[in-house]
Amino acid sequence: MNAAGPLILGRGLRLARAGKVVVEAFDLELHAGERLFVLGASGTGKTTLLHSLLGFVPLAGGELQLLGRTCRSEQDFAPLRGPLGLLFQDAGDQLFGPTVAEDAAFGPLNRGASAAEAREIALQTLARIGIAHLAERPVHALSGGEQRLAALAGVLAMSPQVLLLDEPTTGLDEAASERLLGVLADSGLSMIVASHDPACVGALATRRITLAPAPR
Numbered sequence: 051m052n053a054a055g056p057l058i059l060g061r062g063l064r065l066a067r068a069g070k071v072v073v074e075a076f077d078l079e080l081h082a083g084e085r086l087f088v089l090g091a092s093g094t095g096k097t098t099l100l101h102s103l104l105g106f107v108p109l110a111g112g113e114l115q116l117l118g119r120t121c122r123s124e125q126d127f128a129p130l131r132g133p134l135g136l137l138f139q140d141a142g143d144q145l146f147g148p149t150v151a152e153d154a155a156f157g158p159l160n161r162g163a164s165a166a167e168a169r170e171i172a173l174q175t176l177a178r179i180g181i182a183h184l185a186e187r188p189v190h191a192l193s194g195g196e197q198r199l200a201a202l203a204g205v206l207a208m209s210p211q212v213l214l215l216d217e218p219t220t221g222l223d224e225a226a227s228e229r230l231l232g233v234l235a236d237s238g239l240s241m242i243v244a245s246h247d248p249a250c251v252g253a254l255a256t257r258r259i260t261l262a263p264a265p266r
């Protein structure tokens with residue numbers, strides 16, 4: 051599927067929040083192997099853009115193709131949540147638990163893996179990220195940085211084709227941040243990353259685009 055074309059292609063995107071246009075006439079392309087960074091001051095719409103790629107913020111204008119399919123309605127976006135894996139800015143928004151291992155197993159279970167297979171995928175993913183020791187910890191008993199790594203495990207356990215990462219290193223200390231950046235680089239996955247962290251940009255970015263404030 052979509053062997054030659056971009057993984058993500060947006061043309062003339064317009065995005066609004068609470069009736070106010072935030073992103074206007076924005077073009078976006080992500081090609082296989084790229085790690086595209088979306089830069090821009092606070093409030094310029096980086097999170098809004100990432101959420102629009104999963105259909106959480108509806109398009110107010112423009113055209114969007116994801117993995118070769120034109121996406122307009124919920125029906126178009128729903129099957130792509132998984133192939134496109136979003137790490138939320140606030141990791142607490144995507145951890146449901148009860149434990150870290152059960153949370154990471156949820157996606158594979160939902161996609162038809164057996165309970166044993168899903169647990170194995172979850173445990174392997176936790177080990178890959180360096181948080182195997184947190185497997186049986188309740189998700190509400192994690193530090194902010196641990197929550198972020200646990201949330202990433204849940205995303206990676208779905209074997210995504212594209213990662214959408216919203217400020218992935220926020221809340222991590224230097225060691226955890228380096229481990230996360232290493233996992234992301236080693237994943238070989240194409241990704242769009244919103245980040246203010248120069249270390250994150252420097253370590254991963256293959257291309258950068260900047261969101262400008264929408265004209266008033």
Ligand SMILES: Nc1ncnc2c1ncn2[C@@H]1O[C@H](COP(=O)(O)OP(=O)(O)OP(=O)(O)O)[C@@H](O)[C@H]1O
Nearest residue numbers: 067068072090091092093094095096097098099244
């Ligand atoms: N749920 C919401 N309802 C109404 N307005 C919102 C909502 N979420 C964001 N906004 C507004 O939309 C604009 C873009 O916000 P967004 O979070 O996308 O920016 P950002 O570039 O990701 O910011 P930051 O770098 O601070 O995370 C801001 O003006 C923000 O106040």
